[in-house]
Amino acid sequence: MSRPPTFVPPACARSHHLRTARGDFAVLDAVPSGPVHGTAMLLPGFTGSKEDFIALLEPLAAAGFRAVAVDGRGQYESDGPADQQAYAQSELAQDVLAQAAVVGDAPVHLVGHSLGGQIARAAVLLDARPFRSLTLMSSGPARISPAQQDKVKLLSDALAVMDMGQVWEAMRALDPPEDADVNGEDLRHRWLRHNPAQLLATGHQLTVEPDRVDELAAVRQLPVHVLSGERDDTWPVPLLDAMAVRLGARRTVIEGAEHSPNTDRPAATAEALVGFWRQN
Template identity: 50%
Template sequence: MSKPRSLDLPARTRAYRLRTPRQEFAVLDSRPDGQPRGTVLLVPGYTGSKEDFLALLDPLADAGYRAVAVDGRGQFESPGPRWPAGYTPRALGGDVLAQAAALGDGPVHLVGHSFGGFVARSAARLDPSAFRSLTLLASGPGRVAPEQRTKIRLLQAALPVLPASWVWSVTQWLDGRDPAFVPDPPEIVAFLGRRWFSTQPAQLIATGRQLRIEPDRTEGLAKLPLPLHVAYGDGEMVWSLSELAHMARSTGARHTVIRGADHSPNVSHPQELTAALTEFWAGVTAGSGAA
């Protein structure tokens, strides 16, 4: 999961519920001081939330972009069904289309982090005309690496039969046994707990299953009529660096590797990521002739 390092809301950011015909979604909406150069929709990953993009909102606004981070259905502060069948790729992709339309800015730049990349590409397949570009951030072509599949399988098995508090305690204990573990500040620990207990277990079960079994979608990505960007840190561990690089080459995508970053460049390297994103978007704008 991504862990925000601060929960402070940037001055130009507003938290509210975005109304769509499908349901309401909790969002963080950051706007630049002048006329936006474009609008960006940020989709979080597995066990994540809109707060995963907090560090990115101000840099994007400084660069002239309206940036909107969203909790998907069943994630943290957005409601969602209590059964796994409510979280199909088509349903989640349809939600993103509804969110993009509700923002009222025409086609948006779409960024999906980790599992959010799966959701974003589902939305792009359903209706590519809703988007100006697609960025897959630390998001691979198919199922996650074996170690990650094992962790998710254990989580899937535990959630239906054990109290959520027990599962949370075990995950925290396992994290603490990692040699690279660094304790989080108390306010971040409290936030992570609130997010865990607010997220629908069915969402975690269904989306975890997709992360374990998703086939390689490289061929389909290459056929999308959208400018594509593949970005990740050189310390990425959820997907192998080789398969991410192969996906970028095979799809003709713009390819960014952020030095010193791991699975969450949006948290650890927001300035570097913003520079890569805005350079990509500037090229998209120049190529299309659009404002």
């Protein structure tokens, strides 16, 4: 589970709902005080939320980029149905296209972290025209590592027989002691707001996702950026290196970061994003 350092957005950001043709989505919307050089949409990963990008919002806005972090359907403050079919990757990709259509300042720079990267890729493969660039942040070419597949299966098995509160308590019991009190109440509140059907459907997606790198590489007009920490147990870093080569993409490794460079090293991550966007 991602662990944002705070759930309180900076002064440059406001919380509101983005109204689209496919429903309303909760967002944190950070706007520069001066000229706007572009707009970015930020998609969170599995069990995550828009708050995972809070530490990026201020430096991105200070660099002149509007940043809109989005809760996908069934994530935290965005509502979603109890039907797992509603969270098919194709449905989530269509949501992203609908969000891009109304966020303004099109085309937008699209950033997807982990699961969000695979959803972003699916959106681009449906229609790349709304996007100015794509950044895959700690998001690999296909399914997650075997160890992470096992974790997703444990979670799915638990969700089949427990309610969200019971699953939360079971997860916390397995946390290392040094992590047990990191934003504990905020994390619990976020977890309880997630729709279990969304977790089950997207967790399954992560375990079966095919390699679509060649398809993405064929979208020649779209600049791509592969960004990660220097360690990652969800997709090994050498796998991300190889994916970047296959895509002809810009490659950035954030020193001192692991699977969530957006929370581990936000200043360096924001700098890397801004550097990529300014060239595209």
